[in-house]
Amino acid sequence: MTDAPETRTMNMIQAINSALDIKMGVDPDIVVMGEDVGFFGGVFKATEGLQKKYGKTRVFDTPITECGIIGVAVGMAAYGLRPVPEIQFADYIYPALDQIVSEAARLRYRSAGEFTAPITVRSPFGGGIFGGQTHSQSPEGIFTHVSGIKTVIPSTPYDAKGLLISAIEDNDPVIFFEPKRIYNGPFDGHHDRPVTPWARHPASAVPTGHYRIPLGQAAIVRPGEDVTILTYGTMVHVVAAAVAEKGLDAEIIDLRTLVPLDMATIEASVKKTGRCMVVHEATKTSGFGAELSALVQEHCFHHLEAPVRRVTGWDTPYPHSLEWAYYPGPVRLSLALDKIMQD
Amino acid sequence: MTSEEPRRNLRPLSLHVPEPRFRPGDPVDFADFDRGRAGAVPRPDPDVSPEAIREVAYSLVRVLDDEGQAVGPWNPRLAPERLIGMLRHMALTRAYDDRMYRAQRQGKTSFYMKSTGEEATSVAAAYALDRDDMCFPSYRQQGLLIARDWPLVDMMNQVYSNRGDRLKGRQMPIMYSARAAGFFSISGNLATQYPQAVGWAMASASKGDTRIAAAWCGEGSTAEGDFHSALTFASVYRAPVVLNVINNQWAISSFSGFAGAEATTFAARAIGYGIAGLRVDGNDALAVHAATEWAADRARDGHGPTLIEHFTYRAEGHSTSDDPSKYRSAEERSKWPLGDPIARLKQHLITIGAWDEERQAAMDREVAEEVRAAAKEAEQNGILGEGLHFPFSTMFEDVFEEMPWHLEEQLGEMTEEWKASGR
Numbered sequence: 129m130t131d132a133p134e135t136r137t138m139n140m141i142q143a144i145n146s147a148l149d150i151k152m153g154v155d156p157d158i159v160v161m162g163e164d165v166g167f168f169g170g171v172f173k174a175t176e177g178l179q180k181k182y183g184k185t186r187v188f189d190t191p192i193t194e195c196g197i198i199g200v201a202v203g204m205a206a207y208g209l210r211p212v213p214e215i216q217f218a219d220y221i222y223p224a225l226d227q228i229v230s231e232a233a234r235l236r237y238r239s240a241g242e243f244t245a246p247i248t249v250r251s252p253f254g255g256g257i258f259g260g261q262t263h264s265q266s267p268e269g270i271f272t273h274v275s276g277i278k279t280v281i282p283s284t285p286y287d288a289k290g291l292l293i294s295a296i297e298d299n300d301p302v303i304f305f306e307p308k309r310i311y312n313g314p315f316d317g318h319h320d321r322p323v324t325p326w327a328r329h330p331a332s333a334v335p336t337g338h339y340r341i342p343l344g345q346a347a348i349v350r351p352g353e354d355v356t357i358l359t360y361g362t363m364v365h366v367v368a369a370a371v372a373e374k375g376l377d378a379e380i381i382d383l384r385t386l387v388p389l390d391m392a393t394i395e396a397s398v399k400k401t402g403r404c405m406v407v408h409e410a411t412k413t414s415g416f417g418a419e420l421s422a423l424v425q426e427h428c429f430h431h432l433e434a435p436v437r438r439v440t441g442w443d444t445p446y447p448h449s450l451e452w453a454y455y456p457g458p459v460r461l462s463l464a465l466d467k468i469m470q471d
Numbered sequence: 472m473t474s475e476e477p478r479r480n481l482r483p484l485s486l487h488v489p490e491p492r493f494r495p496g497d498p499v500d501f502a503d504f505d506r507g508r509a510g511a512v513p514r515p516d517p518d519v520s521p522e523a524i525r526e527v528a529y530s531l532v533r534v535l536d537d538e539g540q541a542v543g544p545w546n547p548r549l550a551p552e553r554l555i556g557m558l559r560h561m562a563l564t565r566a567y568d569d570r571m572y573r574a575q576r577q578g579k580t581s582f583y584m585k586s587t588g589e590e591a592t593s594v595a596a597a598y599a600l601d602r603d604d605m606c607f608p609s610y611r612q613q614g615l616l617i618a619r620d621w622p623l624v625d626m627m628n629q630v631y632s633n634r635g636d637r638l639k640g641r642q643m644p645i646m647y648s649a650r651a652a653g654f655f656s657i658s659g660n661l662a663t664q665y666p667q668a669v670g671w672a673m674a675s676a677s678k679g680d681t682r683i684a685a686a687w688c689g690e691g692s693t694a695e696g697d698f699h700s701a702l703t704f705a706s707v708y709r710a711p712v713v714l715n716v717i718n719n720q721w722a723i724s725s726f727s728g729f730a731g732a733e734a735t736t737f738a739a740r741a742i743g744y745g746i747a748g749l750r751v752d753g754n755d756a757l758a759v760h761a762a763t764e765w766a767a768d769r770a771r772d773g774h775g776p777t778l779i780e781h782f783t784y785r786a787e788g789h790s791t792s793d794d795p796s797k798y799r800s801a802e803e804r805s806k807w808p809l810g811d812p813i814a815r816l817k818q819h820l821i822t823i824g825a826w827d828e829e830r831q832a833a834m835d836r837e838v839a840e841e842v843r844a845a846a847k848e849a850e851q852n853g854i855l856g857e858g859l860h861f862p863f864s865t866m867f868e869d870v871f872e873e874m875p876w877h878l879e880e881q882l883g884e885m886t887e888e889w890k891a892s893g894r
């Protein structure tokens with residue numbers, strides 16, 4: 129028996145900051161790098177105070193070149209460090225694709241384990257902040273398609289810290305996408321209502337010390353019998369609100385890790401409910417929802433009472449003024465839930 | 472691994488991480504900054520070989536001296552009416568920025584970026600280029616549009632993302648596109664416009680056209696791979712292009728040292744690529760005009776690209792999203808050794824007897840009124856989030872030339888969704 133760990137109320141930024149702090153404190157090989165992450169503490173403040181505490185050679189600003197940031201991280205990892213680079217917005221990760229896809233993701237395989245890339249690439253992603261097409265995208269499907277990298281997306285402060293610690297300790301490269309819309313509080317999809325702070329959510333009680341949430345383990349956010357809803361990130365909260373408004377007994381699964389996926393939890397749930405809906409903010413075509421839909425069909429075909437349904441962002445670039453018509457919010461979810469229950 | 476003892480008797484290595492000279496609260500002293508003497512840098516003919524002008528990449532081309540006289544070989548000798556035109560466009564740009572910044576603070580739009588203190592680097596450049604030369608700007612060159620007399624109402628409609636926005640509310644504020652003004656669609660992704668400008672220039676050359684291209688990016692953005700790809704292509708094909716680096720010292724919170732400024736100048740980036748490099752006082756409208764004209768002549772005469780570093784200072788925050796007092800000393804702005812571009816051009820005009828304080832005051836009133844009237848007109852088309860936006864269906868247009876079945880299907884779903892929402 130041990131005492132319950134000391135906790136503090138944290139929003140997601142503070143939880144991420146705490147994970148970095150805890151890990152840097154015990155592992156001198158961890159370095160944090162990226163545009164504006166040093167003195168300024170990052171444009172979202174996730175690395176605030178770390179440079180002061182751990183020094184400029186472990187927490188530093190970088191030139192504005194995403195390809196350079198990841199390439200340098202691969203080299204540092206080859207030396208034996210454990211870099212945690214930040215890409216300021218997921219929308220700016222594309223210049224780094226070659227270093228992520230052809231290098232970080234392939235290093236272990238092509239050198240038969242001689243070199244590895246234990247890198248955690250943190251990056252804010254997703255919309256809902258009027259950021260237009262270059263501050264809103266959800267490109268997770270691009271990375272889940274690449275063999276050799278893991279993709280992790282938290283939905284609460286508690287998970288963010290535990291998952292980030294696991295990601296940093298993991299010996300493979302991890303893309304860690306942070307849903308920026310819920311950095312400061314959960315979002316129920318009703319953009320016209322006041323924002324609620326994390327403090328009122330139970331998952332804002334975050335242990336101050338070290339703990340892990342293993343990669344590859346989903347969480348059942350709400351157990352239920354009628355339909356299984358697979359989702360992650362901001363949409364976990366939007367879905368929970370829509371389900372509550374409908375009074376539906378849905379089982380909501382927060383995937384937390386997209387690769388490797390917790391197929392056992394998904395399979396058990398869909399076999400129980402017989403229905404499955406997949407929800408993400410990213411565009412539909414070739415999105416991660418397509419993979420989930422195929423897997424559910426492969427694993428649970430004989431238990432399905434209705435076709436698997438996807439609720440996603442539209443297949444357009446992310447618009448600015450029409451953001452809320454684009455966003456898969458309460459109405460889209462409500463209509464889809466009606467349909468899947470009638471199918 | 473990192474704890475291994477140093478091998479043999481070698482000295483342990485150490486990592487250099489740049490640090491700006493002044494942080495919040497620090498007193499600022501630029502006394503050791505060598506700005507050179509106005510008029511001191513020689514002006515070679517525009518057909519000179521890049522090696523022959525290496526020195527210019529490490530100097531500072533300046534025309535206006537501290538008394539407001541235009542001196543030296545780079546003096547573009549512009550007629551007073553043109554100088555007054557430039558002054559007015561710079562003042563209009565500043566007034567426009569002030570108004571739109573305030574509009575964002577009043578909740579009328581989501582975001583804004585000012586170009587305060589950097590007006591000369593776009594307005595004077597636009598004056599030196601031909602009206603039909605093609606511009607590939609970054610997000611801080613609103614002065615180009617204004618100098619080309621593009622309607623303020625059109626720009627404001629874009630900032631408000633309203634139903635008058637030609638870009639249909641799709642882009643974040645300030646990401647203008649104005650083909651008729653020779654102004655390429657602005658991207659949020661840094662430096663992508665650099666190779667694009669080179670490509671446009673190569674196309675113009677291959678077609679035997681007479682128009683040239685120009686691109687702008689910040690000093691921070693020169694770190695991106697696109698910047699270096701652009702310089703390589705420009706050099707290889709001797710593309711008729713003017714490549715501008717706006718060195719305003721800061722890239723959000725990172726000082727220019729993180730883009731390499733501790734080791735060399737941005738103009739000197741040209742040398743390794745075999746391109747002509749000029750470094751000019753970006754707060755001196757005459758120097759900016761002269762350098763741009765030189766580079767444009769060079770490009771038109773078939774001698775290829777020029778890289779121009781405009782040495783200036785970002786007087787305000789990066790955007791409406793940051794507070795510069797958190798990462799730099801507030802004194803930097805007032806102590807900036809190259810002054811303010813509008814104040815300096817005004818002083819020059821007064822010095823040569825073409826201007827006075829009354830006319831300046833009248834002009835300031837005029838531009839403020841022009842901006843106010845334009846804002847009033849634009850706001851009739853709506854402000855962000857007030858319902859006066861483009862119809863929802865337009866979201867699915869222009870993804871492709873023709874709408875494929877899956878977008879038709881999604882458009883149908885969205886229509887159903889909006890009916891269900893009862894709005």
Ligand SMILES: Cc1ncc(C[n+]2csc(CCOP(=O)(O)OP(=O)(O)O)c2C)c(N)n1
Pocket residue numbers: 163192194216220223611659660661688689690691692693717719721722723785789
């Ligand atoms: C590819 C890419 N990476 C990062 C960003 C985020 N970002 C926007 S502006 C900026 C700083 C740019 O500084 P600089 O090039 O000096 O231009 P300035 O803002 O000073 O005009 C950064 C890092 C971006 N827009 N695009």
Ligand SMILES: [Mg+2]
Pocket residue numbers: 689690691717718719720721722723785
């Ligand atoms: Mg800059």
